[in-house]
Amino acid sequence: MISPGTRPGHSDAILDYIKKQTVIFSKDVNELSNAVNKINLQDTVSINPAIQALKKARIQYKRISFFLDYFYPFDGKLYNSPAKREVEEPFLEYEEPRGFQVIEAELFKRHAEKNKRYLKDELVVLKESSDDLLSVYFGFEGSDAQVLESMRIELIRIMTLYISGFDAPILKTGIMESLSAIESMKAINKIISNVEDTALSERLRAAAQYLRNPVGFDRFDRLEFLTAYAIPLEEALGKYIKNNGLELNTSKYLDYNGGNLFREEVKMRGSETNKEMSSLGKKLFFDFSLSGNHVRSCSSCHQPGKYFTDQQGLNRTLDNSRFLKRNTATLIYSGYQFAQFWDGRAETLSDQAHDVLMNKEEMAFQTDSGRHISMDTIQAALAAYIRTLSPMNSSFDRFMNGEKNALSEEQKKGFNLFMGKAACGTCHFAPVFNGSTPPFYNRTEYEVLGVPEKNNAQRNKLDPDLGRYTVYPVDVYRRAFKTPTVRNVQFTQPYMHNGVFKNLDEVMNFYNLGGGRGMGLKVPEQSLPDKPLHLSKKEKLAIIAFLNALTDSLNNIN
Ligand code: HEC
Numbered sequence: 124m125i126s127p128g129t130r131p132g133h134s135d136a137i138l139d140y141i142k143k144q145t146v147i148f149s150k151d152v153n154e155l156s157n158a159v160n161k162i163n164l165q166d167t168v169s170i171n172p173a174i175q176a177l178k179k180a181r182i183q184y185k186r187i188s189f190f191l192d193y194f195y196p197f198d199g200k201l202y203n204s205p206a207k208r209e210v211e212e213p214f215l216e217y218e219e220p221r222g223f224q225v226i227e228a229e230l231f232k233r234h235a236e237k238n239k240r241y242l243k244d245e246l247v248v249l250k251e252s253s254d255d256l257l258s259v260y261f262g263f264e265g266s267d268a269q270v271l272e273s274m275r276i277e278l279i280r281i282m283t284l285y286i287s288g289f290d291a292p293i294l295k296t297g298i299m300e301s302l303s304a305i306e307s308m309k310a311i312n313k314i315i316s317n318v319e320d321t322a323l324s325e326r327l328r329a330a331a332q333y334l335r336n337p338v339g340f341d342r343f344d345r346l347e348f349l350t351a352y353a354i355p356l357e358e359a360l361g362k363y364i365k366n367n368g369l370e371l372n373t374s375k376y377l378d379y380n381g382g383n384l385f386r387e388e389v390k391m392r393g394s395e396t397n398k399e400m401s402s403l404g405k406k407l408f409f410d411f412s413l414s415g416n417h418v419r420s421c422s423s424c425h426q427p428g429k430y431f432t433d434q435q436g437l438n439r440t441l442d443n444s445r446f447l448k449r450n451t452a453t454l455i456y457s458g459y460q461f462a463q464f465w466d467g468r469a470e471t472l473s474d475q476a477h478d479v480l481m482n483k484e485e486m487a488f489q490t491d492s493g494r495h496i497s498m499d500t501i502q503a504a505l506a507a508y509i510r511t512l513s514p515m516n517s518s519f520d521r522f523m524n525g526e527k528n529a530l531s532e533e534q535k536k537g538f539n540l541f542m543g544k545a546a547c548g549t550c551h552f553a554p555v556f557n558g559s560t561p562p563f564y565n566r567t568e569y570e571v572l573g574v575p576e577k578n579n580a581q582r583n584k585l586d587p588d589l590g591r592y593t594v595y596p597v598d599v600y601r602r603a604f605k606t607p608t609v610r611n612v613q614f615t616q617p618y619m620h621n622g623v624f625k626n627l628d629e630v631m632n633f634y635n636l637g638g639g640r641g642m643g644l645k646v647p648e649q650s651l652p653d654k655p656l657h658l659s660k661k662e663k664l665a666i667i668a669f670l671n672a673l674t675d676s677l678n679n680i681n
């Protein structure tokens with residue numbers, strides 16, 4: 124077997140292809156710039172050519188973006204970063220939004236023609252750097268193994284981000300953009316493999332053909348695309364890489380051995396299973412002596428029979444005198460996130476256990492000299508136990524692994540709405556459907572939804588809990604909360620950090636209105652789009668039916 128580093132690669136031919144596509148891209152950015160220059164401040168209609176030019180540039184961008192993101196991530200960031208301010212922790216540096224997503228947001232504002240000045244400034248930067256891209260590639264020496272890994276990562280983006288509308292929420296060009304990326308992979312595969320009739324070329328061709336079928340963004344059948352095209356393609360690419368000795372894994376949390384994204388390809392942080400530790404953790408979890416007054420164990424609030432919640436709005440403090448501030452979170456899949464608690468104040472599960480054990484309201488731990496277990500061991504053991512709580516055996520999981528009857532027609536429709544029209548999948552990312560962000564699943568997202576204090580239509584007030592802001596006091600974190608998993612929500616009611624919604628109908632109504640702002644509240648930093656989703660009653664029910672298909676069997680856990 125030849126090691127990835129030594130096999131003679133095809134970097135020259137690959138770069139030639141990328142350069143050709145880059146030249147077209149740079150022309151498209153110039154066209155966009157011209158269209159923006161022609162915007163007439165008195166004429167709303169004059170923004171339409173700019174919108175069309177933006178679409179074209181975005182679609183062409185995906186011909187090269189996986190290459191840029193892999194080999195030149197700094198340059199890639201310029202074009203397609205999110206249209207909201209991001210905070211780089213722990214130094215609290217703002218990253219100003221820029222690139223296509225900001226331009227998109229500006230072009231679709233009311234009276235966008237008035238933003239011409241701002242749009243022009245944005246485009247000066249994009250134009251200069253796209254004109255310069257070819258020189259960035261100078262001296263490129265990427266190996267075939269690296270290029271193939273960049274394709275593997277791009278497939279994850281396609282399956283989770285592009286088809287859900289994550290980076291072009293209003294333009295809705297995600298399907299065409301996926302096609303662009305696949306077309307480039309086809310071209311590169313031809314260069315690398317030199318043979319046309321391999322399983323991989325066949326899968327690439329089939330996926331491209333399916334994406335080319337113009338059904339529109341809302342009606343695109345994501346479930347069929349994933350199961351019949353994208354997953355088989357991902358597996359074929361994996362096999363090709365393996366058979367040719369070109370395996371490479373530069374990411375920390377992806378485990379390609381699973382074969383596809385829906386088969387535990389997303390690894391858990393520190394997921395090394397240590398049976399001894401996790402069984403000790405399980406004992407401690409149910410041990411009442413952990414709490415100062417011996418009346419509580421972790422399982423008093425995180426009850427296994429209630430999917431590790433208490434199914435109460437707010438539980439009570441240890442001395443029973445007051446209510447806790449927040450709704451008890453489920454622990455199933457907590458191992459699959461990079462922040463614990465609704466505000467993410469603990470990074471790891473061990474930090475989290477420390478926080479709870481030292482928290483006088485929940486539990487107060489007193490070292491018992493009769494026992495020879497250190498605090499460190501207790502924390503590590505509890506964390507190890509919680510990491511085992513990730514069954515991934517719901518009907519949805521079974522369907523994705525080939526059990527064709529595992530989902531009803533309504534549930535399938537619900538998945539497509541969740542990942543498409545209703546845009547749930549742009550925050551609750553597949554496959555865990557939490558805030559761990561693809562393609563690397565190495566950080567957890569916080570979002571501002573504008574959750575109300577009470578769920579009454581009249582005289583509504585925003586919930587006073589400032590969320591992540593209490594951990595890092597920057598404006599974009601005011602009322603931001605961690606995006607939790609929606610797996611097992613059938614049994615984790617009530618919902619949200621304050622438990623304000625009793626059932627999933629209420630949750631669906633909230634989202635359908637456009638969150639807090641959509642219901643008429645003032646939410647300055649709301650990151651959830653505030654436009655109504657226009658979901659019919661049937662569509663809302665279908666989404667709920669899909670959410671119910673995410674219920675795991677806990678038989679092997681308790
Ligand atoms: C009195 C009820 C109560 C007890 C007892 C309790 N918890 Fe919790 N737990 C909560 C609440 C409430 C939250 C959410 C708090 C927040 O986000 O601020 C939570 C959150 C968590 C989280 C974060 C989950 C996530 O996805 O963010 C973990 C992990 C956790 N608890 C583990 C434990 C462990 C381990 C114990 C025992 C040592 C324990 N809890 C005892 C009520 C309790």
Ligand code: HEC
Pocket residue numbers: 465541545546547548549550551569570571572574604605606607608609612615617618619620621630634635650651652666
């Ligand atoms: C902008 C990002 C975003 C979008 C889009 C989004 N969610 Fe959420 N979701 C969140 C966040 C953040 C929370 C936690 C908010 C809180 O507690 O205040 C949440 C909470 C939930 C909960 C409650 C979970 C629990 O354990 O309490 C459910 C259910 C849910 N979302 C379903 C959906 C559905 C269905 C959609 C699509 C209609 C959707 N979400 C769209 C970010 C989002």
